[in-house]
Amino acid sequence: MASEYTKNDxxxxxxxxxxxxxxxxxxxxxxxxxxxxxCYGGDVxxxxxxxxxxxxxxxxxxxxxxxxxxxxxxRALARDATSPEDYQAAWNAVEARWSATFDRVxxxxxxxxxxxxxxxxxxxxxxxxxxxxSDAWLGSAVLEEEAPYHPLGFPYGGMPRDVAEKLGLTxxxxxxxxxxxxxxxxxxxxxxxxxxxxxxxxLDRVCGRKPAEPYPDQEYVVxxxxxxxxxxxxxxxxxxxxDLAVIEAxxxx
Numbered sequence: 001m002a003s004e005y006t007k008n009d010x011x012x013x014x015x016x017x018x019x020x021x022x023x024x025x026x027x028x029x030x031x032x033x034x035x036x037x038x039c040y041g042g043d044v045x046x047x048x049x050x051x052x053x054x055x056x057x058x059x060x061x062x063x064x065x066x067x068x069x070x071x072x073x074x075r076a077l078a079r080d081a082t083s084p085e086d087y088q089a090a091w092n093a094v095e096a097r098w099s100a101t102f103d104r105v106x107x108x109x110x111x112x113x114x115x116x117x118x119x120x121x122x123x124x125x126x127x128x129x130x131x132x133x134s135d136a137w138l139g140s141a142v143l144e145e146e147a148p149y150h151p152l153g154f155p156y157g158g159m160p161r162d163v164a165e166k167l168g169l170t171x172x173x174x175x176x177x178x179x180x181x182x183x184x185x186x187x188x189x190x191x192x193x194x195x196x197x198x199x200x201x202x203l204d205r206v207c208g209r210k211p212a213e214p215y216p217d218q219e220y221v222v223x224x225x226x227x228x229x230x231x232x233x234x235x236x237x238x239x240x241x242x243d244l245a246v247i248e249a250x251x252x253x
Contacts, residue, residue: 105244131180135187
């Protein structure tokens, strides 16, 4: 069995030299200053929120961002939204892409909807996560609901289990896609109502609640909270269609 280091700093500042790191996976980690020098391999994949990425002394950050924006226009709309009209345009794009993707997924057998690719979330798990994201940042923070969290919501990987359970989340649930989409689509409809009624004053309003108890006690403004929802939707749609392409290709005769 491979070694696993979780919430561990024993590799901080380490130098790994002349070692076989085949299959090494680094997930949900702080990697500022990470350097991979004079290494070799047939398949290297990097993904995450990086401010700057340099490959063979060439800064590829702008190229990667531009290519992602070209392939997934909703992410640029979400990232750059400032006015009420911008937020509406971004949500229009998010809705349209998910609508087409839902139709695409329904053509797959139910087992494929629960299939994980390279250890990433399945399509159903992705919908569960987006349900929680909108419950927190829209339902709790923006709409200030007293009980915003649906039990089928799925947290980010680093949330402790006891914290998730205090929010009322049923982590071990195995719902069908339709069972998850019922509350998920209801939340999307709530987001539609909010963005359709946006004004500049509303965007600048300070929320009376925070997204969830694990989040720090600080000022949460509507524009920030809605942008989190938009970015989560855009980025996870990108992940979802990436993995769907793999699943569909494997299903072809």
